[in-house]
Amino acid sequence: MENEERWKRTHRCGDLTKKNKDQQITLVGWVASQRDHGGVIFIDLRDRWGITQVVFHPAQDESLIDQAKNLRMESVIGIQGKVVLRPANMVNKLLPTGEIEVTVSRLIVFNESKPLPFMIKDPCDAIDETRFKYRYLDLRRPQMQKNLFLRHRMAQIVRRYFDENEFVEIETPFLMKSTPEGARDYLVPSRIHQGRFYALPQSPQTYKQILMVSGFDRYFQIVRCFRDEDLRADRQPEFTQIDVEMSFVDEGDVMEVMEGLMVRLFKDVLGKSIHLPFCRIPYKEAMEKYGTDRPDIRFGLEIVGLDEIVANSGFHIFDETINQAGKVCGIRLPGVGPLSRKQVDEYTAFVKTFGAKGLVVIQITEEGIRSPIAKFVSDNTLQNIIMKLKGSVGDVIFIVAAESSVCLNALGNLRVQLAQDWNLINRNIFSLVWIVNFPLFEWSEVEGRFMARHHPFTSPKETDLDFLESDPEKVTAKAYDLVLNGSEIAGGSIRIHRRSLQKRLFETLGIDQATAERKFGFLMDALEYGAPPHGGIAFGFDRLVMLFAGEESIREVIAFPKTTRALSLMDGSPSEVDQEQLKELGLKLDLKDK
Numbered sequence: 087m088e089n090e091e092r093w094k095r096t097h098r099c100g101d102l103t104k105k106n107k108d109q110q111i112t113l114v115g116w117v118a119s120q121r122d123h124g125g126v127i128f129i130d131l132r133d134r135w136g137i138t139q140v141v142f143h144p145a146q147d148e149s150l151i152d153q154a155k156n157l158r159m160e161s162v163i164g165i166q167g168k169v170v171l172r173p174a175n176m177v178n179k180l181l182p183t184g185e186i187e188v189t190v191s192r193l194i195v196f197n198e199s200k201p202l203p204f205m206i207k208d209p210c211d212a213i214d215e216t217r218f219k220y221r222y223l224d225l226r227r228p229q230m231q232k233n234l235f236l237r238h239r240m241a242q243i244v245r246r247y248f249d250e251n252e253f254v255e256i257e258t259p260f261l262m263k264s265t266p267e268g269a270r271d272y273l274v275p276s277r278i279h280q281g282r283f284y285a286l287p288q289s290p291q292t293y294k295q296i297l298m299v300s301g302f303d304r305y306f307q308i309v310r311c312f313r314d315e316d317l318r319a320d321r322q323p324e325f326t327q328i329d330v331e332m333s334f335v336d337e338g339d340v341m342e343v344m345e346g347l348m349v350r351l352f353k354d355v356l357g358k359s360i361h362l363p364f365c366r367i368p369y370k371e372a373m374e375k376y377g378t379d380r381p382d383i384r385f386g387l388e389i390v391g392l393d394e395i396v397a398n399s400g401f402h403i404f405d406e407t408i409n410q411a412g413k414v415c416g417i418r419l420p421g422v423g424p425l426s427r428k429q430v431d432e433y434t435a436f437v438k439t440f441g442a443k444g445l446v447v448i449q450i451t452e453e454g455i456r457s458p459i460a461k462f463v464s465d466n467t468l469q470n471i472i473m474k475l476k477g478s479v480g481d482v483i484f485i486v487a488a489e490s491s492v493c494l495n496a497l498g499n500l501r502v503q504l505a506q507d508w509n510l511i512n513r514n515i516f517s518l519v520w521i522v523n524f525p526l527f528e529w530s531e532v533e534g535r536f537m538a539r540h541h542p543f544t545s546p547k548e549t550d551l552d553f554l555e556s557d558p559e560k561v562t563a564k565a566y567d568l569v570l571n572g573s574e575i576a577g578g579s580i581r582i583h584r585r586s587l588q589k590r591l592f593e594t595l596g597i598d599q600a601t602a603e604r605k606f607g608f609l610m611d612a613l614e615y616g617a618p619p620h621g622g623i624a625f626g627f628d629r630l631v632m633l634f635a636g637e638e639s640i641r642e643v644i645a646f647p648k649t650t651r652a653l654s655l656m657d658g659s660p661s662e663v664d665q666e667q668l669k670e671l672g673l674k675l676d677l678k679d680k
Contacts, residue, residue, distance in 0.1 A: 331620060416446075436503060
């Protein structure tokens with residue numbers, strides 16, 4: 087066997103140009119494609135830097151030609167040969183190396199590939215399960231490599247930005263105390279302390295607050311976090327945050343620094359300028375206008391309340407909804423009408439998936455108003471609805487009557503669906519908006535108590551402190567979320583820095599003193615040793631990269647993701663373990679009901 091160590095590449099597969107004409111070179115890489123043109127063998131040789139076409143001519147050694155003919159796709163080879171210019175009519179302008187090719191004089195096969203389960207190409211035609219099982223092959227695709235190079239570049243920009251702004255990157259523990267107050271923890275049993283468990287962090291929240299108590303003033307970390315929760319396209323059991331905390335700041339200070347980070351990322355990664363400061367929308371306004379606290383404001387279709395107009399209209403659905411303290415709201419789709427019966431039925435079925443019982447449609451045509459409610463309400467009421475929504479000929483109005491949260495949620499999702507269906511979204515626009523003035527608490531029917539909307543360390547606004555015990559729903563949080571094109575990319579708050587206020591918040595959440603001490607005693611104690619006012623934020627880094635890459639799922643920007651059932655198909659995790667391992671940990675499985 088030939089000594090592989092002698093096959094050191096002189097160039098990378100994306101390097102060669104016409105300036106290298108007549109040079110003797112060595113390339114190594116993967117066989118991306120093979121073509122036999124009348125005995126002349128063309129191979130596209132690929133590495134992470136690009137592709138070079140190499141050529142085997144019939145006049146060469148027959149054994150060399152036979153080797154080239156029998157090469158399988160994705161085999162790893164090395165070639166030596168001479169750089170020559172392609173004929174003018176054969177130049178490939180799509181490749182940086184498209185003006186040249188390499189006439190091969192020597193070939194080595196480092197490793198021959200088995201037949202492939204799918205072709206290494208973009209777009210990939212394999213199903214996700216196959217891609218994830220053979221992820222090492224999927225990651226060879228140009229798009230996947232481009233996504234991971236983008237992720238790397240963004241991480242380096244983030245680190246440089248925070249370093250320039252006097253932040254210090256500090257690692258926090260992966261093995262920590264279980265403090266469940268949100269998603270379920272992933273637990274890690276201790277071998278040394280049998281019967282006790284570590285938890286993998288859902289977030290470094292308590293640690294970064296303690297770092298502020300420790301006087302570091304400005305902290306950041308690109309950190310892995312873990313949550314045992316139901317999965318979807320933009321959620322994974324293990325994910326990455328850009329975690330940030332600052333001392334002696336208010337909400338505006340944190341938002342200003344984060345806006346600077348976004349300006350840097352957009353400029354350095356996408357070459358785009360974004361305007362400062364970002365729009366700030368109060369939570370209540372976001373819900374009433376867009377039906378969500380993560381609105382996409384690149385298009386209109388704002389929700390409009392119609393309660394005053396349709397009250398006592400004589401249409402029993404409207405009247406009954408208002409009498410039961412529900413909402414009647416509408417949105418206007420401009421200039422697309424009239425819609426077909428099939429289209430109306432599809433949009434009606436769509437809002438029903440969000441709990442609405444139906445959808446009222448008003449179509450404004452040249453011939454007049456078309457709507458099934460025209461026979462139940464007066465012409466004056468119809469005209470007032472149209473006037474309120476600023477309707478004109480060609481417009482279609484959609485109305486939902488339901489309990490407040492259902493009404494807003496259904497129309498909020500409908501406005502996005504309509505914008506997608508009718509191409510109302512300018513994909514070249516990036517819309518960044520802060521959502522502020524969140525409620526501090528939300529009532530959980532499952533738990534039968536108030537829950538922290540963000541987390542239990544979020545500070546209430548001073549003006550609302552008197553309501554903390556008497557009327558918690560009136561309390562507003564010093565919290566803020568950053569939304570990009572309808573996706574929440576970051577969330578943060580000013581924290582509680584006094585033990586007495588933290589104790590009051592725990593009591594409102596139904597966390598008694600003993601439980602609070604057991605779960606959070608270390609943080610409560612730290613707050614009594616000169617804790618400064620502080621606040622911070624955490625970016626979903628995977629989601630941010632996904633949006634910059636133009637992908638629909640964070641699995642496309644994570645090297646080794648899990649499926650929606652939290653499985654790793656490539657390595658087979660989670661897997662069973664030996665009884666001896668369980669015995670060392672003092673564990674015994676009870677799977678009778680599984």
